[in-house]
Amino acid sequence: xxxxxxxxxxxxxxxxxxxxxxxxxxxxxxxxxxxxxxxxxxxxxxxxxxxxxxxxxxxxxxxxxxxxxxxxxxxxxxxxxxxxxxxxxxxxxxxxxxxxxxxxxxxxxxxxxxxxxxxxxxxxxxxxxxxxxxxxxxxxxxxxxxxxxxxxxxxxxxxxxxxxxxxxxxxxxxxxxxxxxxxxxxxxxxxxxxxxxxxxxxxxxxxxxxxxxxxxxxxxxxxxxxxxxxxxxxxxxxxxxxxxxxxxxxxxxxxxxxxxxxxxxxxxxxxxxxxxxxxxxxxxxxxxxxxxxxxxxxxxxxxxxxxxxxxxxxxxxxxxxxxxxxxxxxxxxxxxxxxxxxxxxxxxxxxxxxxxxxxxxxxxxxxxxxxxxxxxxxxxxxxxxxxxxxxxxxxxxxxxxxxxxxxxxxxxxxxxxxxxxxxxxxxxx
Numbered sequence: 001x002x003x004x005x006x007x008x009x010x011x012x013x014x015x016x017x018x019x020x021x022x023x024x025x026x027x028x029x030x031x032x033x034x035x036x037x038x039x040x041x042x043x044x045x046x047x048x049x050x051x052x053x054x055x056x057x058x059x060x061x062x063x064x065x066x067x068x069x070x071x072x073x074x075x076x077x078x079x080x081x082x083x084x085x086x087x088x089x090x091x092x093x094x095x096x097x098x099x100x101x102x103x104x105x106x107x108x109x110x111x112x113x114x115x116x117x118x119x120x121x122x123x124x125x126x127x128x129x130x131x132x133x134x135x136x137x138x139x140x141x142x143x144x145x146x147x148x149x150x151x152x153x154x155x156x157x158x159x160x161x162x163x164x165x166x167x168x169x170x171x172x173x174x175x176x177x178x179x180x181x182x183x184x185x186x187x188x189x190x191x192x193x194x195x196x197x198x199x200x201x202x203x204x205x206x207x208x209x210x211x212x213x214x215x216x217x218x219x220x221x222x223x224x225x226x227x228x229x230x231x232x233x234x235x236x237x238x239x240x241x242x243x244x245x246x247x248x249x250x251x252x253x254x255x256x257x258x259x260x261x262x263x264x265x266x267x268x269x270x271x272x273x274x275x276x277x278x279x280x281x282x283x284x285x286x287x288x289x290x291x292x293x294x295x296x297x298x299x300x301x302x303x304x305x306x307x308x309x310x311x312x313x314x315x316x317x318x319x320x321x322x323x324x325x326x327x328x329x330x331x332x333x334x335x336x337x338x339x340x341x342x343x344x345x346x347x348x349x350x351x352x353x354x355x356x357x358x359x360x361x362x363x364x365x366x367x368x369x370x371x372x373x374x375x376x377x378x379x380x381x382x383x384x385x386x387x388x389x390x391x392x393x394x395x396x397x398x399x400x401x402x403x404x405x406x407x408x409x410x411x412x413x414x415x416x417x418x419x420x421x422x423x424x425x426x427x428x429x
Contacts, residue, residue: 004427005100006284006291008044008110010396011037011220012274015235015384018164022232022271023120024225027056028063030273031070031116037220038112039074042277046075050108052082053099054275055091055115057387058122058167059084067095070116086388089338089414090300090422091115093391096276097298103280110283114275115388122163130157164269170305170418177308177417178254181261181339184309188345192260195340196247199265199381202337206238206378214377218400237268238382265340270384274392293399293428297323302420309342310359311421312413313349317360319411319423327367330425331407334394335369336414337379377401390414395424402428 013033016022022030031054039046054067063069067082087094092115099113133153140146168177175183185195209215221233242264252259253266284291299322301314312335320326327350337343347369349355356362377397380390394412402410413423 003104004281004294004296005103006279006281007293007399008277008279008289008291009038009041010276010292011041012218012393012396013222013272014219014232015237015270015272015386017236017384018119018269018271020236021224026121027060027116027118028066028069028073030118031114032073033220033222034114034273034275035070035112036074038275038277044110047077048110049080049112051099051102051111052080053085053095053113055085055095055388057088057091057117059086088417089387090391090416091388093422093424099278100295103278111278112275113278115392116273117386117388118271119164119269120271122167124160125163126160133157173305175306176254178261180306180308181341182255182259183306184345185260185341188348190341190344194344195260195265198340198344200242202378202381203239203242206382207240209377210234210238218396235383237384261339261341267338267380267385270386272386272389274389274396276392293426296425296427298424300420300422305419308417308419309345309415310349311415312346315421315423316413317366319425323425330409330411332376332398332402332410333374334398334412335374336390336394337381338385338415340381342415395426398426
């Protein structure tokens with residue numbers, strides 16, 4: 001197995017609902033807050049960073065190579081290289097994988113990897129007809145040509161499309177991510193009541209964890225525009241009082257008449273960023289640096305985009321084969337709560353010998369997921385899911401929580417829009 005990568009430090013912003021407290025911060029601003037705090041905690045000479053890698057799903061058109069903008073805004077030297085990656089919801093994990101590969105190659109000795117998303121700032125889109133109208137109008141050289149172009153204008157050209165809806169729709173199947181969750185709910189016979197109960201438990205755990213200070217060490221405060229007189233230090237999503245009646249009153253979000261997936265049992269559109277400072281384990285030891293923990297291994301896998309929510313099962317199978325471990329070896333598991341149906345479907349898939357044989361080519365099931373080890377402080381249903389941030393947040397929180405509970409091995413895994421999954425094994429000792 002390859003050398004472990006040491007996570008020297010890490011930090012994240014609080015997570016805010018889209019159009020909430022962080023709506024006026026662009027994605028590169030959020031990334032800069034997280035990176036600057038992670039670097040301050042690492043106490044490594046900033047000149048040593050050989051690469052900055054950041055993931056962003058809705059990569060802003062006005063910030064090409066967002067990683068470079070983040071590095072410069074955070075105050076790193078202009079000589080620090082940076083590049084951006086995109087693997088949909090695993091974009092943050094892909095940044096970690098890319099930075100780890102550069103470190104293992106010996107090209108660099110220290111790197112920063114992260115993910116950032118401002119879903120508040122995903123723009124409204126206008127169709128091709130409007131774009132072609134404007135192109136023709138701008139190209140017109142005479143008054144008559146300009147008049148001809150104006151006459152061809154139709155009000156329908158101004159009908160906007162939500163950029164977030166486009167972003168969350170798989171281009172190969174035409175399915176919104178919520179429709180893929182509905183498919184899993186039907187396939188694995190997951191009821192609306194089960195999904196709602198799981199979601200309520202996510203909020204309960206997240207509010208309890210917030211009260212206990214479980215997120216305090218990983219979270220940096222962020223000033224709130226436009227006056228910057230207040231600071232956001234806590235995640236905005238968790239709700240302390242939720243009742244079954246409140247959840248049951250909501251209409252399905254995707255399949256109007258037969259659906260079970262609602263806004264309450266899904267993760268919310270959110271803003272946030274997270275960053276990790278990485279080195280090779282042996283380099284950290286030579287310097288006497290005590291890391292937060294280590295990245296032992298990681299894996300990605302692909303599957304039918306219409307069943308993308310099962311990505312954790314596929315990726316975890318590869319990770320177990322790669323590391324020679326069993327599911328029970330993981331003392332804590334963070335499985336991203338894109339939808340309650342996704343978590344519940346993976347629970348069934350992990351425990352199913354039939355699924356293991358027909359889908360994964362394994363002779364036995366991956367294993368039963370112990371709820372006492374799973375998302376112990378709640379997850380994205382309560383906290384939110386800023387797409388590219390989430391994978392980095394899972395790793396960061398897992399390391400802090402393993403240390404807090406005096407445990408060692410953890411699994412971070414998530415489904416990926418477009419039909420993929422990612423899994424990361426971390427260790428504290």
